[in-house]
Amino acid sequence: MKxxxxxxxxxxxxxxxxxCVKASQADLEWQEATGLAKQGENDFAFMGFRMxxxxxxxxxxxxAAEFAQGEYYFLQNxxxxxxxxxxxxxxxxxxxxxxxxxxxxxxQIAKNQHHPDDMKKYRAKAxxxxxxxxxxxxxxxxxxxxxxxxKHKLVSYIDKVELYVNGRLFTEIPF
Amino acid sequence: MADYLQRSLFKWKYxxxxxxxxxxxxxxxxxxxxxxxxxxxxxxxxxIAQQFHNKISFRTVHxxxxxxxxxxxxxxxxxxxxxxxxxxxxxxxxxSFPLLSSAAPLRYIxxxxxxxxxxxxxxxxxxxxxxxxxxxxxxxxxxxRLIVPNGRFYVKGLSSGDPITFKIDLSLNQGHVNLHGSxxxxxxxxxxxxxxxxxxxxxxxxFYNKFYILDIDGNLIIQEKDITxxxxxxxVNRNSVLARARCSRQELFQCDADIALKNTNLHLHAQNxxxxxxxxxxxxxxxxxxxxxNLEAMIINENFLKLKIKQxxxxxxxxxxxxxxxxxxxxxxxxxxxxxxxIITLSAQLLAGHxxxxxxxxxxxxxxxIKSQGSFDGINLEQGLLSGSFNLQSSKNTELxxxxxxxxxxxxxxxxxxxxxxxxxxxxxEHVSGADMSCQFKIxxxxxxxxxxxxxxxxxxxxxxFDLDADNLVSSQGSVRFSKKLFSESPIGRHIIGLVRxxxxxxxxxxxxxxxxxxxxxxDKSPLKDKVRQHMFSFYERMIDRRIDARPAYKVxxxxxxxxxx
Numbered sequence: 001m002k003x004x005x006x007x008x009x010x011x012x013x014x015x016x017x018x019x020c021v022k023a024s025q026a027d028l029e030w031q032e033a034t035g036l037a038k039q040g041e042n043d044f045a046f047m048g049f050r051m052x053x054x055x056x057x058x059x060x061x062x063x064a065a066e067f068a069q070g071e072y073y074f075l076q077n078x079x080x081x082x083x084x085x086x087x088x089x090x091x092x093x094x095x096x097x098x099x100x101x102x103x104x105x106x107x108q109i110a111k112n113q114h115h116p117d118d119m120k121k122y123r124a125k126a127x128x129x130x131x132x133x134x135x136x137x138x139x140x141x142x143x144x145x146x147x148x149x150x151k152h153k154l155v156s157y158i159d160k161v162e163l164y165v166n167g168r169l170f171t172e173i174p175f
Numbered sequence: 176m177a178d179y180l181q182r183s184l185f186k187w188k189y190x191x192x193x194x195x196x197x198x199x200x201x202x203x204x205x206x207x208x209x210x211x212x213x214x215x216x217x218x219x220x221x222x223i224a225q226q227f228h229n230k231i232s233f234r235t236v237h238x239x240x241x242x243x244x245x246x247x248x249x250x251x252x253x254x255x256x257x258x259x260x261x262x263x264x265x266x267x268x269x270x271s272f273p274l275l276s277s278a279a280p281l282r283y284i285x286x287x288x289x290x291x292x293x294x295x296x297x298x299x300x301x302x303x304x305x306x307x308x309x310x311x312x313x314x315x316x317x318x319x320r321l322i323v324p325n326g327r328f329y330v331k332g333l334s335s336g337d338p339i340t341f342k343i344d345l346s347l348n349q350g351h352v353n354l355h356g357s358x359x360x361x362x363x364x365x366x367x368x369x370x371x372x373x374x375x376x377x378x379x380x381x382f383y384n385k386f387y388i389l390d391i392d393g394n395l396i397i398q399e400k401d402i403t404x405x406x407x408x409x410x411v412n413r414n415s416v417l418a419r420a421r422c423s424r425q426e427l428f429q430c431d432a433d434i435a436l437k438n439t440n441l442h443l444h445a446q447n448x449x450x451x452x453x454x455x456x457x458x459x460x461x462x463x464x465x466x467x468x469n470l471e472a473m474i475i476n477e478n479f480l481k482l483k484i485k486q487x488x489x490x491x492x493x494x495x496x497x498x499x500x501x502x503x504x505x506x507x508x509x510x511x512x513x514x515x516x517x518i519i520t521l522s523a524q525l526l527a528g529h530x531x532x533x534x535x536x537x538x539x540x541x542x543x544x545i546k547s548q549g550s551f552d553g554i555n556l557e558q559g560l561l562s563g564s565f566n567l568q569s570s571k572n573t574e575l576x577x578x579x580x581x582x583x584x585x586x587x588x589x590x591x592x593x594x595x596x597x598x599x600x601x602x603x604x605e606h607v608s609g610a611d612m613s614c615q616f617k618i619x620x621x622x623x624x625x626x627x628x629x630x631x632x633x634x635x636x637x638x639x640x641f642d643l644d645a646d647n648l649v650s651s652q653g654s655v656r657f658s659k660k661l662f663s664e665s666p667i668g669r670h671i672i673g674l675v676r677x678x679x680x681x682x683x684x685x686x687x688x689x690x691x692x693x694x695x696x697x698x699d700k701s702p703l704k705d706k707v708r709q710h711m712f713s714f715y716e717r718m719i720d721r722r723i724d725a726r727p728a729y730k731v732x733x734x735x736x737x738x739x740x741x
Contacts, residue, residue, distance in 0.1 A: 128690040134697040136716035159688035
């Protein structure tokens with residue numbers, strides 16, 4: 001009887017231990033990739049984020065890693081690829097504040113590409129993103145440190161959204 | 176050399192002699208023919224008059240060698256009528272040569288300055304069409320060409336504008352007819368077809384101003400009792416039209432026509448009554464259905480047409496809602512005096528009220544420019560008594576502006592009310608009655624603006640503006656003063672009353688922005704807000720804001736603790 005209990009408990013421990021080991025590996029890979037980003041090795045960091053996404057698609061880093069895909073292409077000035085990645089991001093995480101940031105990127109990309117119809121489309125999406133009420137404060141702020149270690153600050157007003165990156169105004173969506 | 180000159184002179188002598196002989200024969204023939212021609216022409220015109228029930232007069236008639244006759248000042252009257260139905264300054268009739276060789280000696284008719292009194296001509300054709308058709312089909316077979324340079328249609332004694340020049344080639348033995356007409360430099364008509372027995376087919380095209388009427392294809396069957404337009408199809412500026420009609424040839428004229436345009440079907444029933452020709456029918460398009468009864472058209476003169484319609488029932492749908500607008504005693508007048516500018520005046524009774532409008536239509540180029548001014552008064556809607564005025568301008572974009580007032584109005588569960596009732600937690604706002612509303616409105620393309628908006632009820636007074644752009648994004652600012660009863664209905668209101676004495680007497684100022692269906696709301700800086708904030712700690716304000724953020728529908732709950740004393 002004792003043998004059975006011991007074997008069962010070992011099996012159960014093994015079952016729990018595997019994801020724990022995997023989670024810690026995801027942490028390690030993530031730390032390595034962000035470390036590369038901190039050193040300015042964006043290309044290697046990007047590959048690291050891709051690895052995290054491929055190896056641990058359900059980890060807690062996946063959303064940040066996916067955002068990093070769009071951010072990387074944007075930093076590389078590959079606007080069509082950046083646009084595709086941010087589009088995928090907004091589809092996958094429609095209710096996250098980060099999706100509004102992705103919309104702000106998409107709006108700015110459309111602006112850079114002189115695509116007024118796309119600008120209108122993303123403006124409408126930003127306007128319908130969330131219904132806000134400003135009772136005492138006149139703005140709502142959301143901070144986000146991206147995988148490439150850039151500080152994002154999203155400021156929502158009643159009639160516009162502003163996105164600051166590293167303290168500088170990146171884009172403004174009026175509606 | 177002398178021989179040569181002598182031979183040439185001899186030849187010339189013969190040539191001159193031959194010419195002289197021919198001239199003498201021509202003169203003799205002309206003289207002889209001209210002697211008996213007037214009498215013959217008179218008796219011939221009498222025969223025509225008897226056969227076609229009319230009267231023909233002319234001032235002079237001359238024979239022209241070798242094969243034509245010229246009438247001057249020709250007039251055709253209907254029996255017992257004083258004004259001519261048709262008149263021409265000169266009619267030249269050409270015959271085949273020799274004169275009596277062919278079964279159809281008449282080859283062409285040229286009618287200079289033809290003037291048609293259109294109403295009289297229409298009456299004449301209506302009365303005698305059977306006889307004319309029978310006599311025409313019995314004419315000797317042959318080819319006849321009718322040329323009318325500078326013809327004019329007259330309506331009630333006035334000219335109808337540019338003279339029309341047309342040419343008709345009629346092949347009576349083969350049953351072919353070709354018609355070419357042109358007028359005004361830019362307008363022309365080309366029709367060709369044939370007939371076999373009672374069956375007439377024709378095809379063609381028409382250019383009229385900026386209209387291109389192409390691919391005309393028609394089929395008409397003329398029978399003893401009725402005329403059937405089996406089908407008539409054509410395209411107007413690439414918009415296809417299909418028409419079918421059946422008209423009775425009996426004493427009581429009746430005609431039913433079905434016309435299919437691009438997205439619109441039209442049915443017309445015309446009947447001759449004591450008042451003249453009266454139309455009933457309906458028009459049906461994707462979203463609009465219009466029924467009309469007793470439409471009478473009155474031609475005052477060539478530039479002025481009046482329409483009188485006893486009843487119009489129009490049904491249309493906007494955003495899934497069905498609306499019925501019944502007009503009664505509609506009077507419309509159309510003034511075509513200025514070229515390319517039409518003035519239309521409309522007035523009608525509408526839902527116990529009255530509306531009138533004046534429309535200026537500029538048809539110089541496509542799309543037509545429309546300017547309209549109008550007013551309406553005392554229109555009894557389910558929502559209240561509506562009055563107002565409007566200006567409309569339309570070319571590529573449509574711009575509508577004006578003033579609206581609604582007395583004793585009722586508003587039930589509109590999207591805005593539903594939003595306000597939820598956001599402010601005042602369920603009574605979902606049903607508002609006895610409201611007086613006024614605003615200035617402007618609709619420019621897809622954007623809508625409501626300025627100086629005032630809505631007064633027993634429970635609240637609202638003022639402000641509400642603008643909606645082409646992408647359905649809202650920009651709005653307002654100020655509302657609630658009654659104590661309504662203010663107390665809301666938990667937030669009750670709390671504010673607890674903090675600020677007489678809070679309901681102070682206006683509540685706010686902004687709305689964002690998507691129409693998910694509007695953002697902001698409580699603006701105002702004396703009421705300042706007084707409320709004086710009684711609150713900052714962390715308590717932040718707590719309320721956080722709770723609102725956590726509930727997108729704004730159903731905020733008021734924390735019971737940490738309130739500073741009022």
